[in-house]
Amino acid sequence: PPAPPQKPKVGVAVFILKGEKVLLGRRLSSVGHNTFALPGGHLEFGESFEECAAREVKEETGLEIEKTEYLTVTNNVFSERAKPLHLVCIFIRGVLADTNQQPQNLEPEKCDGWDWYDWNDLPKPLFHPLEVLVQSGFNPFAAT
Ligand code: 8DG
Ligand code: MG
Ligand code: MG
16 A cells, blocks of 8 residues: 655754753754754644643653743754655743753663753754754744
8 A cells, every 4th residue: 555645743842941051962863863952852632832842851851841931943854864754843942940950861762861061062963953943043042
């Protein structure tokens, strides 16, 4: 039988702001393998963007976040892949509920580990959708 038509998916990626730093981890998943990305994942049926952000951050890092806010959205078509992918990514920001809490690498098959990086000295290479956003001049600290 023919393959079912592909559909866009909704991703939610989270800037956790701590001083001048954001939390990033090197991806081990096939999409964006070895690139630095924000914690995040796919929107589940019935979820708000903010709920998805808090859930994915908790699942992937153990961190509790608060003051979650919508920042922006990007449209990402990965057409050069064997299995093309179309992701609409919602970017959210939040802060730690407890500033002393440390991230844990709770999905070690998907991420090499989490660390805080200075916004003015981000690691390379960034995950492509994040790289495009940063190159556009977007600043999660300044956005309102
Ligand atoms: P799930 O099964 O837990 O729901 O998903 P996941 O395995 O955690 O998904 P993910 O790939 O981490 O995130 C979902 C999509 O969000 C990802 O394939 C593409 C999009 N996305 C971006 N930028 C970023 C980013 O900086 N970090 C993350 N995690 N996802 C991002 O466009
Ligand atoms: Mg996830
Ligand atoms: Mg994820």
